[in-house]
Amino acid sequence: MANGYSTADLLDFLGHASDKGLMPTATATALGVASRNVLGVLDGNEDQDLRQVDLDGVIKRFTNKRAKDFNPSSLKEYARRVHKAVELFLSWKEDPANFTVKTRAPITARRKDSVSRTESASDVVSRPLPNPAAANQDPNGYQSAFPIRTGVVVRISNLPGDLTPAEAERLAKFVRMLAVE
Numbered sequence: 276m277a278n279g280y281s282t283a284d285l286l287d288f289l290g291h292a293s294d295k296g297l298m299p300t301a302t303a304t305a306l307g308v309a310s311r312n313v314l315g316v317l318d319g320n321e322d323q324d325l326r327q328v329d330l331d332g333v334i335k336r337f338t339n340k341r342a343k344d345f346n347p348s349s350l351k352e353y354a355r356r357v358h359k360a361v362e363l364f365l366s367w368k369e370d371p372a373n374f375t376v377k378t379r380a381p382i383t384a385r386r387k388d389s390v391s392r393t394e395s396a397s398d399v400v401s402r403p404l405p406n407p408a409a410a411n412q413d414p415n416g417y418q419s420a421f422p423i424r425t426g427v428v429v430r431i432s433n434l435p436g437d438l439t440p441a442e443a444e445r446l447a448k449f450v451r452m453l454a455v456e
Contacts, residue, residue, distance in 0.1 A: 281322055281323045283322075285364045286310065289303045289310070289364075292367070297374060298376040302376070302378065304453075306360040309353040310357050314333065325364070330361060334357060338354075418430075
């Protein structure tokens, strides 16, 4: 019988939190990717009640099993994200009506703070936002579509024309982090 505290319930919660605006989609996705990967090392019924799981032990198992696939800073970030995901999940389960997630200020708020003092807030608000389509028309930018399997095409845009091998490797590591095993 499901108790509502399984790994699947955690992942459902992250999807729900993203869909309902309880947390930014990027945050929910990052927490979900880390949780899916790390908690994927659990065997049998170990993933049925996260309250009973030794997270540090699970993270150590994941690190031992997958260390060759990640750099040390990524492993530490996965550990931090899994702890955060479980903490948020348990908090939500305890009191869904009062659940909140602390996030950084949105980019627009940070921009507003950095605007020179000679501009008023109304000047900032009335300025049009940049057109994302215009960014795709950058003469130095690169756009492409890459079929990864039948019926699934990934579109890549806004890559700088002078992309360095180090930047490409960093981007590749990011994409590898999103993979679900």
